[in-house]
Amino acid sequence: VQLVESGGGMVQPGGSLRLSCIASGFTFSNYAMSGVRQAPGKGPQWISTIKSSDGSTYYADSVKGRFTISRDNAKNTVYLQMNMLKPEDTAVYYCAAEVLPRDVTVQAMCVARGTYEYDYLGQGTQVTVSS
Numbered sequence: 001v002q003l004v005e006s007g008g009g010m011v012q013p014g015g016s017l018r019l020s021c022i023a024s025g026f027t028f029s030n031y032a033m034s035g036v037r038q039a040p041g042k043g044p045q046w047i048s049t050i051k052s053s054d055g056s057t058y059y060a061d062s063v064k065g066r067f068t069i070s071r072d073n074a075k076n077t078v079y080l081q082m083n084m085l086k087p088e089d090t091a092v093y094y095c096a097a098e099v100l101p102r103d104v105t106v107q108a109m110c111v112a113r114g115t116y117e118y119d120y121l122g123q124g125t126q127v128t129v130s131s
Helices: 104-113
Strands: 002-006 009-011 017-024 032-038 044-050 057-059 067-072 077-082 091-098 125-129
Touching: 002 091, 017 032, 017 091, 017 125, 032 067, 044 067, 044 104, 057 067, 077 091
Parallel strands: 009 125
Antiparallel strands: 002 017, 017 077, 032 044, 032 091, 044 057, 067 077, 091 125
16 A cells, blocks of 8 residues: 655745645545645644545645645545645645545544544655745
Protein backbone atom coordinates (compact mmCIF):
# COMPACT_ATOMS: atom_id res chain seq x y z
CA VAL A 1 0.00 0.00 0.00
CA GLN A 2 1.27 3.45 -0.90
CA LEU A 3 0.05 7.02 -0.75
CA VAL A 4 2.45 9.31 -2.55
CA GLU A 5 1.97 13.05 -2.25
CA SER A 6 3.39 15.63 -4.61
CA GLY A 7 2.93 19.26 -5.53
CA GLY A 8 4.30 20.91 -2.44
CA GLY A 9 6.75 23.77 -2.55
CA MET A 10 7.23 27.40 -1.69
CA VAL A 11 4.72 30.04 -2.69
CA GLN A 12 4.08 33.67 -1.82
CA PRO A 13 1.09 34.70 0.27
CA GLY A 14 -2.00 34.84 -1.90
CA GLY A 15 -0.63 32.20 -4.23
CA SER A 16 -1.91 28.75 -5.12
CA LEU A 17 -0.71 25.18 -5.11
CA ARG A 18 -2.31 21.90 -6.06
CA LEU A 19 -1.31 18.83 -4.11
CA SER A 20 -1.79 15.37 -5.58
CA CYS A 21 -1.86 12.04 -3.78
CA ILE A 22 -1.64 8.85 -5.81
CA ALA A 23 -2.82 5.68 -4.14
CA SER A 24 -1.85 2.10 -4.85
CA GLY A 25 -2.27 -1.28 -3.24
CA PHE A 26 -5.89 -0.92 -2.20
CA THR A 27 -9.29 -0.26 -3.80
CA PHE A 28 -9.12 3.53 -3.85
CA SER A 29 -12.76 4.06 -4.81
CA ASN A 30 -13.91 2.40 -1.58
CA TYR A 31 -11.98 4.73 0.68
CA ALA A 32 -12.67 8.19 2.01
CA MET A 33 -9.65 10.42 1.54
CA SER A 34 -8.57 13.13 3.93
CA GLY A 35 -5.99 15.84 4.17
CA VAL A 36 -4.10 16.43 7.40
CA ARG A 37 -1.35 18.95 8.02
CA GLN A 38 1.21 19.61 10.70
CA ALA A 39 2.82 23.01 11.09
CA PRO A 40 6.25 23.45 12.67
CA GLY A 41 6.01 23.08 16.44
CA LYS A 42 2.28 22.35 16.35
CA GLY A 43 0.10 19.29 16.50
CA PRO A 44 -1.62 17.70 13.53
CA GLN A 45 -4.71 19.34 12.06
CA TRP A 46 -7.46 17.75 10.02
CA ILE A 47 -8.28 19.98 7.06
CA SER A 48 -10.53 18.12 4.64
CA THR A 49 -12.29 14.87 3.74
CA ILE A 50 -13.92 13.58 0.58
CA LYS A 51 -16.12 10.55 0.95
CA SER A 52 -16.09 7.57 -1.38
CA SER A 53 -19.83 6.93 -1.34
CA ASP A 54 -21.14 10.18 -2.78
CA GLY A 55 -18.12 12.45 -3.07
CA SER A 56 -19.31 14.68 -0.24
CA THR A 57 -16.64 17.10 0.90
CA TYR A 58 -15.89 18.60 4.29
CA TYR A 59 -13.46 21.32 5.35
CA ALA A 60 -11.98 22.80 8.47
CA ASP A 61 -13.07 26.37 9.03
CA SER A 62 -9.50 27.55 8.60
CA VAL A 63 -9.41 26.46 4.96
CA LYS A 64 -13.07 26.63 3.94
CA GLY A 65 -13.55 28.76 0.85
CA ARG A 66 -9.86 28.59 -0.05
CA PHE A 67 -9.14 24.86 -0.40
CA THR A 68 -10.95 22.34 -2.60
CA ILE A 69 -10.58 18.59 -2.30
CA SER A 70 -11.48 16.35 -5.24
CA ARG A 71 -10.84 12.84 -6.42
CA ASP A 72 -10.42 10.92 -9.66
CA ASN A 73 -11.16 7.28 -8.99
CA ALA A 74 -10.01 6.27 -12.48
CA LYS A 75 -6.57 7.63 -11.65
CA ASN A 76 -6.54 6.59 -7.97
CA THR A 77 -5.74 10.16 -7.14
CA VAL A 78 -7.00 12.78 -4.71
CA TYR A 79 -6.27 16.46 -5.20
CA LEU A 80 -6.14 19.40 -2.85
CA GLN A 81 -6.36 22.73 -4.62
CA MET A 82 -5.12 25.45 -2.28
CA ASN A 83 -5.83 29.06 -3.14
CA MET A 84 -5.26 32.35 -1.32
CA LEU A 85 -2.52 30.74 0.70
CA LYS A 86 -1.44 32.35 3.94
CA PRO A 87 1.78 32.06 5.94
CA GLU A 88 -0.17 30.10 8.56
CA ASP A 89 -0.83 27.41 5.93
CA THR A 90 2.87 26.50 6.10
CA ALA A 91 3.01 22.85 7.11
CA VAL A 92 3.71 19.32 5.99
CA TYR A 93 0.59 18.07 4.25
CA TYR A 94 -0.41 14.43 4.39
CA CYS A 95 -3.08 12.46 2.61
CA ALA A 96 -4.86 9.71 4.46
CA ALA A 97 -7.27 6.94 3.56
CA GLU A 98 -9.94 5.14 5.55
CA VAL A 99 -12.70 2.81 4.51
CA LEU A 100 -15.12 3.83 7.29
CA PRO A 101 -14.65 7.52 8.06
CA ARG A 102 -15.90 8.87 11.35
CA ASP A 103 -17.87 12.07 11.67
CA VAL A 104 -15.55 14.91 10.67
CA THR A 105 -16.08 16.73 13.96
CA VAL A 106 -14.83 13.67 15.83
CA GLN A 107 -12.10 13.18 13.26
CA ALA A 108 -10.86 16.74 13.65
CA MET A 109 -10.82 16.50 17.43
CA CYS A 110 -9.02 13.17 17.53
CA VAL A 111 -6.50 14.18 14.88
CA ALA A 112 -5.64 17.24 16.97
CA ARG A 113 -5.17 15.00 20.00
CA GLY A 114 -3.02 12.61 18.00
CA THR A 115 -5.40 9.74 18.70
CA TYR A 116 -7.01 9.25 15.28
CA GLU A 117 -5.83 6.30 13.22
CA TYR A 118 -6.30 6.28 9.48
CA ASP A 119 -6.05 3.05 7.56
CA TYR A 120 -3.25 4.49 5.46
CA LEU A 121 -1.16 7.66 5.64
CA GLY A 122 1.20 9.19 3.10
CA GLN A 123 4.71 10.44 3.73
CA GLY A 124 3.80 14.11 3.44
CA THR A 125 4.82 17.04 1.28
CA GLN A 126 6.09 20.39 2.51
CA VAL A 127 4.17 23.56 1.77
CA THR A 128 5.82 26.86 2.66
CA VAL A 129 4.02 30.16 2.27
CA SER A 130 6.40 33.06 2.61
CA SER A 131 7.30 36.33 0.96
